[in-house]
Amino acid sequence: MSADAPITQDVMTIPRKVPEGPVNLVGMTRDAMRDALIAMGTPEKQAKMRVGQIWQWIYQWGVRDFDAMTNLSKAFRAELTEAFVIEIPEVVSKQVSTDGTRKWLVRIAGGHEVEVVYIPEEGRGTLCISSQVGCTLTCSFCHTGTQKLVRNLTAGEIVGQVMMARDDLDEWPEHGKRTEDARLLSNIVLMGMGEPLYNFENVRDAMKIAMDPEGIQLSRRRITLSTSGVVPEIARTAEEIGCQLAVSFHATTDEVRNKLVPINKRWNIAELLDALRTYPKVSNSERITFEYVMLDGVNDSDEDAHRLVELIKGIPAKINLIPFNEWPGAPYKRSSNNRIRAFSEIVYKAGYASPVRKPRGEDIMAACGQLKSATERARKSRREIAAETGLN
Ligand code: SAH
Numbered sequence: 001m002s003a004d005a006p007i008t009q010d011v012m013t014i015p016r017k018v019p020e021g022p023v024n025l026v027g028m029t030r031d032a033m034r035d036a037l038i039a040m041g042t043p044e045k046q047a048k049m050r051v052g053q054i055w056q057w058i059y060q061w062g063v064r065d066f067d068a069m070t071n072l073s074k075a076f077r078a079e080l081t082e083a084f085v086i087e088i089p090e091v092v093s094k095q096v097s098t099d100g101t102r103k104w105l106v107r108i109a110g111g112h113e114v115e116v117v118y119i120p121e122e123g124r125g126t127l128c129i130s131s132q133v134g135c136t137l138t139c140s141f142c143h144t145g146t147q148k149l150v151r152n153l154t155a156g157e158i159v160g161q162v163m164m165a166r167d168d169l170d171e172w173p174e175h176g177k178r179t180e181d182a183r184l185l186s187n188i189v190l191m192g193m194g195e196p197l198y199n200f201e202n203v204r205d206a207m208k209i210a211m212d213p214e215g216i217q218l219s220r221r222r223i224t225l226s227t228s229g230v231v232p233e234i235a236r237t238a239e240e241i242g243c244q245l246a247v248s249f250h251a252t253t254d255e256v257r258n259k260l261v262p263i264n265k266r267w268n269i270a271e272l273l274d275a276l277r278t279y280p281k282v283s284n285s286e287r288i289t290f291e292y293v294m295l296d297g298v299n300d301s302d303e304d305a306h307r308l309v310e311l312i313k314g315i316p317a318k319i320n321l322i323p324f325n326e327w328p329g330a331p332y333k334r335s336s337n338n339r340i341r342a343f344s345e346i347v348y349k350a351g352y353a354s355p356v357r358k359p360r361g362e363d364i365m366a367a368c369g370q371l372k373s374a375t376e377r378a379r380k381s382r383r384e385i386a387a388e389t390g391l392n
C-alpha cells in the first residue's frame with residue numbers, strides 16, 4: 001500500500017443475529033426482543049409488556065437467570081430458557097492499580113479478548129469500553145493501531161462490558177429498586193480499542209440500551225464517544241445516539257495530522273471541523289472534546305497551540321491534553337511537563353478549558369492507547385504501519 005493510498009475499510013462483520021440455537025437477549029433493541037418473543041410464540045398483544053418485564057430484570061437488576069424472573073409464569077420462563085440465553089463477555093483476568101483503577105481482560109465469542117478499564121474518581125467513576133478487536137486505522141502513536149482488526153464487537157458485547165463492570169463493582173440495585181444517583185460507574189467513554197464509528201449500528205444499539213430509563217439509565221450526557229474523525233458518521237451520531245463527542249484531533253496542520261491520524265488523508269481537518277460545527281446543535285449537547293496527544297517536538301509547539309485555537313473558533317470546545325503514553329517500540333516521546341503546561345496555558349488564555357489528563361493505572365498499563373490484548377497474534381508488521389501512515 002502506498003503512503004497516499006486512500007484509507008479503505010476492511011471490516012469483517014459478523015452476523016447480528018444468530019440463526020440457530022439459543023439466542024442471546026443481551027444487545028437486542030426493544031423492537032428486536034419483541035420480534036424474537038413473537039417468533040417464539042408469545043402472543044403479539046403481550047409481547048411489548050413481556051419485553052418491558054424481561055428488560056428490567058436484565059438491565060435494571062442485573063439478573064441472568066430466567067428462573068429468577070418471578071413476575072413471569074413458570075411455563076413462560078421455561079420457554080425462555082429453551083430459546084434464549086443472557087450472556088455477557090467472560091472475565092479472563094482482572095488487575096487493580098494502586099490508585100484504584102481496574103483493568104479487566106474479557107473474552108468474547110471466537111476466543112478474542114478485549115480490555116475494559118474503570119477509573120474511580122471523587123463521587124463518580126468512568127468506564128472505558130472497546131468497540132472492536134483491534135482497529136483498521138493506523139494512528140502512528142497508538143498501540144491498538146499496531147494490531148490488525150479482528151472483528152467488530154456485537155451490541156451485546158459492547159453493553160456487556162458495562163454489565164460486567166457493574167457485576168464486579170457490585171452495583172446492581174436490589175430487585176424493585178432503581179440505581180441511586182451517586183454511582184460508582186457513572187460515565188462511559190468509548191475510548192478503548194477500535195474506532196466506534198466504523199461499528200456504528202452496534203455501538204448505537206449498545207448505547208441506547210445503556211441510556212434506557214428502565215435499565216442502566218445513564219444519561220446521554222454521561223456517555224462520550226471518541227472518534228478519529230469518520231466524518232460521514234458524525235452527523236448520524238448526533239441524530240441517532242446524541243451522546244457527547246470527543247475527537248482525536250492531535251495536530252494543527254494536515255501534513256502532521258496525515259502522519260499521526262492517517263484517516264485525515266480521507267477527511268482532512270477542514271472537512272472534520274465542518275462536521276463538528278453542526279454536532280452540538282443537532283445532538284443538543286454541550287461542548288466537543290478535542291483530544292490532543294502531546295508528542296515531543298511533533299505537535300507541541302506554541303505555534304501549534306495558537307493554530308489550534310484559531311482552527312476551532314466558534315465551536316464550543318474543551319481541549320483535553322493527553323501526555324503521550326509510551327509503549328515499547330513507540331516512535332515518539334512524551335512532551336515535557338513544562339511544554340505541556342505552556343501549551344495548555346495558551347489554549348486556556350484563548351478561552352478554552354484545557355485540562356491535562358492525569359495518568360491513571362500506570363502500574364497496570366491501563367492508559368489510553370495502551371490497550372491491546374496480549375494474546376492476539378494478528379499483528380501488523382512495522383513495515384506495514386510505516387507504509388500506511390507515511391512515517392519513515
Ligand atoms: N479510535 C477512537 C477511540 C479510541 S482511542 C479514537 O481514535 O478516537 C482513545 C484516545 O486515546 C484517542 O484520542 C487516541 O488518539 C488516544 N491515544 C491512542 N494512543 C495513545 C497513546 N499512546 N498515548 C496517549 N493517547 C493515546
Ligand code: SF4
Pocket residue numbers: 135136137138139142143144145146192193194195228248
Ligand atoms: Fe484506532 Fe483510535 Fe488507535 Fe487510531 S487512535 S489506531 S482510530 S484506536
